[in-house]
Amino acid sequence: MLDLESRTARGEDSHSGRRSVISALGRHRITYLLAGAMTAAVYYALLGLGLLTVKGGVPYLFLVVVSHLITVVIVYPWYRLVVFRVSGEPWLLGYLRFYAVGAGFLAASLGGLPVMVEFCKIPVMAAQALIIAMSPPLSYLIHRTWTFRKRENV
16 A cells, blocks of 8 residues: 655645635636626726717717727726736737737627617617626636736747
8 A cells, every 4th residue: 555645734734725726716706707897887888978979870889899999998907917917928919819809799799789789679788788798708718718828938
């Protein structure tokens, strides 16, 4: 029979390392959820103000695009510095990847909103809320594995 040495010091909980990793991941997810809530709030504020300001004088899809463009510029530093804590990589390259992911979600809005608004008669803001509610898990996965992944050769 093999005698395995314990990797923990006497009296130390063998699960403490695992708990600290789980705790760190939990904090990271909370930070991500806060960033997502901030992103949605900024986007909604911009889109809502746009809709109120133009009162139908500009197509709502144009306002969706403009609101999206402004939101991405505003929130990227938060995701880079606070959520994923990236350093050593050029900001522009990271921003372009971040925007590419955002463009995919913009495409989902541009495709889904007309169906929901024109055919289902759902108000623009409510339809947009339904589309946004489906995006956090996929967005997190893409940002974690591609946009902000640790790169060896930058």
